Amino acid sequence: MIAKRSFPLSRVHRLLESGPVVLVTTARKGKANVMTMSWHTMIDFEPPLVGCVVSDRNHTFGILKATRECAINIPTVELAAQAVGCGNTSGRRVDKFRAFGLTPVAASRIGAPLVGECYANLECKVVDARMAARYNLFILEVVKAWIDPSRKRPRTLHHLGSGEFMVAGGTIRLPSRKK
């Protein structure tokens, strides 16, 4: 694994608004967990706010409510099998870092570990859990971001349903006034 560099918080939206599959890491009582997530959206640019939906049937839901911290880790296609594996298993029964050969890396601002193999890692605090009861929706603030500077065109995964994924293709640029 390449050493990560700090990534500006003002640019975090560029990592998430294309809709990649992400791995959400949490920790409680010395046990770390990983879940796979596709249901997330940017909510604001800076500080970067992210809305994410974590089913209350998932082990992560309770940890997130209790610890109010997680990391969003962005995998590329090379980690597709691990991403699906983390989605098919529960942290109640499986140590997923061990089961899927993922490397926990200490974060700087939160207790949950980062996934070393992912090309980008976002350390997050839960800033609003009021929509968790009704919609399983948590509002996260990204408090620190890291990126592997060697990955210029990360081939992210985008879930199409039932284990089918679109892999990021080429890029085009058009004159836009938007961030």
Added chain:
Amino acid sequence: MIAKRSFPLSRVHRLLESGPVVLVTTARKGKANVMTMSWHTMIDFEPPLVGCVVSDRNHTFGILKATRECAINIPTVELAAQAVGCGNTSGRRVDKFRAFGLTPVAASRIGAPLVGECYANLECKVVDARMAARYNLFILEVVKAWIDPSRKRPRTLHHLGSGEFMVAGGTIRLPSRKK
């Protein structure tokens, strides 16, 4: 334009969870509008709920609050220039359907028109606007969905920021237990 077919509501998540750029259409007092949006997420499978962030600086924000209806229209790369054009202009000053050569098609369950050129169209009702004041976040229920059955591999657009877009690449399939 090919005639659209009705698309099952239980499968709507397959159209949105990959994170495509979408065109949001609204109408008020006989005037239709279109805005480009990347900040959205699935919230639930069925009935399909979608969370979307519409800035309160956008013309669409007020229309959405007043009419509580919109359509989510999904363009492919052939419509990239129109999508960026709709993002660069305001419906306060421009009739975007006319300016960008988009065809308004009557919806079945809402007053806002659909964009004929888009390969999929989702008719939506606002079911919760309580997070609009704080987060510009609206919860939509998709009440009717349409698809162009001839488009097997739609090359959707995914915003990377500042007018750079990733175009949907190839697909892979892995054994998943998830919907």
